[in-house]
Amino acid sequence: MSVSDDFNRTNASPPLASPWSDPDSIGSIVSNQLSIGGAGGQVQWAANSWNADQFVQMVAVNGASAGSASHQIWLRTDSGRQNGYVCLIDGAPNLRYGVDVAGSISWILAGGGVANGDTIAFTITGSNLNETINGVPQGGASDSTYSAAGLVWIGGIPGTIIDDFFATGEIAAASSFLGADRAHQPQHQTMMAM
């Protein structure tokens, strides 16, 4: 199962509409992109349940300039956006990921400078985590904190701009997708431009 959203639709104020869930009312559509406003936060792809193995990628439109804790991907998390794995762009700006336990994150990898417009991705397969920038792996690590499927969220601090969300529980299919062909696209549940 794979899903995607290119956010190509009419400008819209928060909350971000279905198939997203936007409990903090922070997601708006601006110029065919997802813009994070309010106090910042995350929106959840709510249309599907997920396997424990999860892959999410998105374009960090202003990844190098939005500031610390921009462009976040949360995997295997609960409805409170805790107790799962998070990957984000820090103030360096590098991509880093860590484990959230009851609201406290233990970072387990940092590296890989991010430029505006880079495609960032975060993958969990079993207990193996990995992050990529434009398809290039930035380092993997094993972690056994959480093994069960959870929710998928994306977001960031206010001013974060995101484009071309893609997610799957089928890691092999996602890897093929990174090869830049869109042959898989017809199989995806895709938000089409309005």
Next chain:
Amino acid sequence: VAVTFYLVPSVASPYGGLEPKYGVQVVSWSGAYFGREPFYILALTDPDPTLDATIAADPECAKIPALANTVAAGALATVQAKVEATGIPANWINVGMTYQTVVQNCLRVTQLYQRLAGLGAGRLLGSGVTLGTTFNSLPAGVRQKLLDMADSLNFDKSSLSGAFTIRQILKALMDQWTEPILLRGVTF
């Protein structure tokens, strides 16, 4: 490229939460965290010699020799003490054992601590609890978390009873870990 491993305490991260001591001083690092215990195994690729020397000289830290090296008789007591100071039993470390095996077993225990954290357990050690504390002297809630951790990994729980110490329990569970563990491109 060569990866160097260290035992280091966790510190507050400038990005919130915790990260390995010295992690913030390098652009790229990987670490295995110890769940609720305040330590990391830090992995650096081709570390800066000055930073490497600084970490090695830090009494809170330990630089792990090259993985192919073996534990020398003269180093055994120090290695065991450094490992146990992080909350990992070390009575299995012997003279002649490669540091590859030392790191592998330490990583296996980090996975146990991680699962404990994921199950909502608080810190196991501290507040009077040490590796020598027996299972039956732990609070009931802690005992149950340890049992839940073993269950979640499908491990034999016979060590989780009575007078078995935390040291013996972690060693028994560590020995049941068979899955490969990846850190900084090195598979253990």
